[in-house]
Every structure is written in C-alpha cells, then in structure tokens.
Amino acid sequence: MNEIKIIIEKSKDSFGAYSENVPGIFGAGDTAEECKQSILDAVETLKGLKACPKELLGDYVISYRFDTISLLNYYKGIFTNSALEKMTGINQKQIQHYTTGHRKPRPEQRKKIEKAFHSLGHELLAVEL
Structure with a gap:
C-alpha cells in the first residue's frame, strides 16, 4: 500500500x-x-x-x-490550552504563543507535544464501547 x-x-x-x-x-x-x-x-x-x-x-x-502552529490551530476547537497543558506539561501561555506563532517551540517542546498527541491516540485506540 x-x-x-x-x-x-x-x-x-x-x-x-x-x-x-x-x-x-x-x-x-x-x-x-x-x-x-x-x-x-x-x-x-x-x-x-x-x-x-x-x-x-x-x-x-x-x-x-x-508544523507546530498548524497542528495546534487544527486542534484548537477540540483541545483547550488548559487541556493541552495537562497533556504536554507546557503551560497555557506558552502554548498560546506557539498557537499564534509569536514563539517557536524548541525541539524538546515539539517532541513533548508530539508525544502527548501520540499517547492520547494510543489510549483512544484501546477504548471499547
């Protein structure tokens, strides 16, 4: 495929x-x-x-x-900055700076965001109703 x-x-x-x-x-x-x-x-x-x-x-x-700004904007309607803070450990103000493009995350911060989304995805894949 x-x-x-x-x-x-x-x-x-x-x-x-x-x-x-x-x-x-x-x-x-x-x-x-x-x-x-x-x-x-x-x-x-x-x-x-x-x-x-x-x-x-x-x-x-x-x-x-x-890229980080696109990802955060794409999911802005689904995740609040508060939820992203809980998922990533990055404070809400910093996430807002990344979302607006006022600041670019360092590679370590990008990895934290990516890891949080992947962890959530794996957790959701294990859910059964």
Whole structure:
C-alpha cells in the first residue's frame, strides 16, 4: 500500500500543504482544516486525470506532518490550552504563543507535544464501547 506524505505548514496569512513524495498534490486554505480539505480535493482531482500519479492507483493511505502552529490551530476547537497543558506539561501561555506563532517551540517542546498527541491516540485506540 502506498503512503502519500502530506506536509501542512502555516504561512504569513494562510495554510499551505503539499505532498512530499507525489508530484502535483498541493492545497491551501485560510485554516488548517480548509487546507487539509483542499489536499483531499486535489487528490480526487488527480485520480480523475489520465496522467494520474502511479501512487494514487490502487490502495494508498494519506499521512500528515504538521508544523507546530498548524497542528495546534487544527486542534484548537477540540483541545483547550488548559487541556493541552495537562497533556504536554507546557503551560497555557506558552502554548498560546506557539498557537499564534509569536514563539517557536524548541525541539524538546515539539517532541513533548508530539508525544502527548501520540499517547492520547494510543489510549483512544484501546477504548471499547
């Protein structure tokens, strides 16, 4: 199964995305959500073309890599800064600085955020109802 690697990044006034390993896949939007949808639309458009990239033929999975500001903005409607503080151990003011782009997290802080999201994901995968 092919993996389509998508990078989502915050620019000065919008969000942009592109595929790291498949040519021709680009997207943009005012929010990270719009940007992600734009990428999915681009993939569907490419699948309908005669010159469809071979990676989109057959089964594939899309993986996303966010920069910190894009990730925090993407999940802003789901997690409060208080919840992110509990998950990561990073205080709310600092998280707000990262979310707005006023400060960039050091590599250790990025790893804390990434680890917290992965831990939550693993915990949720173990839930049964």
